[in-house]
Amino acid sequence: MKEKLGVMKILAVDTSTSSGSVALLEGQRVMAEWTLQSAQTHNRRLLKTVDKLLGTLGWTIDGLDGFAATTGPGSFTGLRIGLTTMKTLAWTLDRPFIGVPTLDALAAPLGFAALPVCALVDAHKKEVYCGLYEPDGKGRLQRMQSYLVTPPGGVAGHIMGPTIFCGDGWLLYREHLLADLRPKVIEAPPPYHIIRASFVGELARERLLAGERDDPLLSVPLYVRPSEAELHHPHLAHPHRTDS
16 A cells, blocks of 8 residues: 555645745655745645646646645635645545644754754734744654744743744844844754745655544644634634644
8 A cells, every 4th residue: 555655645735924835745755846935825826836746747636645734823814725725635535634733844844953943933913923842863853832922022931042943933033033042043044944845745744654634624724823803703713723
């Protein structure tokens, strides 16, 4: 069986920030990946990009074994576009779906680091979404606490020692954070500040090999904080949201 051998073909996407990324993986190989920073909404290009990458490889959508998308936190609109698309494909084709937290995917490339990692995503409203991780010594990261949404000044209270920082939230508030944390800051190189769908796919593959999957009919975005609609109309809050 392909799934038992770990050679599944997986389509993974990230639409949680202003950058967008699509990747196709086959087993442990990244077969194709496309990443773009753009002000355009993701619905203008997501399916076109998926179709182009599939065509380039000579693959078909019904030949895929699984679908994955970032679940948040991030842009509410962007999350809905990516999640709805991947969940619909998974449900229609009766394939597994895996949701991957945005901050986990952002931090994942730094799994081989020897220091803790702080992943920051711009939350707008002069706040950042924050994920704190500790390396396990085997190339993976373990989350140290619940995901946070905080003003940039609130990050310092969670940093105990030298830490690697990454993400668009770091880039946006770099000078502010350096003023608070300079002796403890190790700044990741530029390629580590953007979310790569290949890492979304790899985190999904690991869960699939462990026999896990998410129900596409029940999976909801991980918002961490309420949407504008929920702030003004609390009865709209989704009962299935989880922030941990």
